[in-house]
Amino acid sequence: MPGSNYPPKKSPIFGESHSLSDEEATYVQEMIQEAQQSSRQLSIPQGDLDAGATTKLSPNAAQIINESKVRPILNRFNRDFLYGQGRFDEYQGGLLLKWGDGYSRKHIWVSVEDENLIFEKSHYKRCDKPYCNGTHHILSRDLWTNSALVNAELGDCFRRPVYETSDD
Numbered sequence: 001m002p003g004s005n006y007p008p009k010k011s012p013i014f015g016e017s018h019s020l021s022d023e024e025a026t027y028v029q030e031m032i033q034e035a036q037q038s039s040r041q042l043s044i045p046q047g048d049l050d051a052g053a054t055t056k057l058s059p060n061a062a063q064i065i066n067e068s069k070v071r072p073i074l075n076r077f078n079r080d081f082l083y084g085q086g087r088f089d090e091y092q093g094g095l096l097l098k099w100g101d102g103y104s105r106k107h108i109w110v111s112v113e114d115e116n117l118i119f120e121k122s123h124y125k126r127c128d129k130p131y132c133n134g135t136h137h138i139l140s141r142d143l144w145t146n147s148a149l150v151n152a153e154l155g156d157c158f159r160r161p162v163y164e165t166s167d168d
Contacts, residue, residue, distance in 0.1 A: 058092045061112040065095055068117055068144040070110050073154050081158070094118075106161035108154065117144040119153050122160045 057065060065071055074097050078086040086099040094111030109120040119137040121127075126134045131143060137153055144150055 055090055056092070057090050057095065058112075061093055064112045064115070064117055064144070065110070068139075068150050069147050070095065070117070070150060070154065073151055074108065074110075077154065077158050104163075106163055108157045108161060110154075115141050117150070119157055120162050121157070122162050 074088070074095070078084060078088075078097060078099075082099050086097050089096040089098065091111075093113070094109060096110075097108045098105060100106045111118045111120075117139045119139070121132070121135060121137055124135060126132050129137060131138050131140075139149070139153070
């Protein structure tokens with residue numbers, strides 16, 4: 001466009017995203033830790049755990065987490081999007097993926113109650129999904145056996161994570 005004050009538009013980029021190999025992911029993770037000069041560990045050392053802390057899923061919660069494919073999906077998010085900088089914490093009733101530092105600490109919390117898989121959400125009022133109670137999405141067995149739905153829910157949790165408050 002002659003006489004225009006705007007720079008010419010760039011042509012769009014075409015192609016597919018590149019998934020990292022295990023070696024590339026490990027290399028990137030090490031580079032990030034070195035660049036940040038961080039001594040932060042990605043797991044809590046056993047000696048630092050409170051004697052009453054539960055760091056293992058109950059058998060029922062472990063079975064539902066495994067059958068719903070939550071852990072491999074979160075592992076993929078951690079590897080491909082967080083470059084392995086996320087930290088997993090297990091509790092008797094659920095699994096927590098945390099990432100970020102200081103004021104930007106975010107998390108995805110997935111818990112199990114009875115036979116239901118529960119996703120903590122960042123919204124505080126009911127959304128249009130029939131399994132929303134306002135603060136959580138509660139998936140019954142017939143819903144959490146659908147891997148595509150679980151992946152979509154976790155993807156939504158990743159895009160709009162819950163920020164930790166100062167009392168967490």
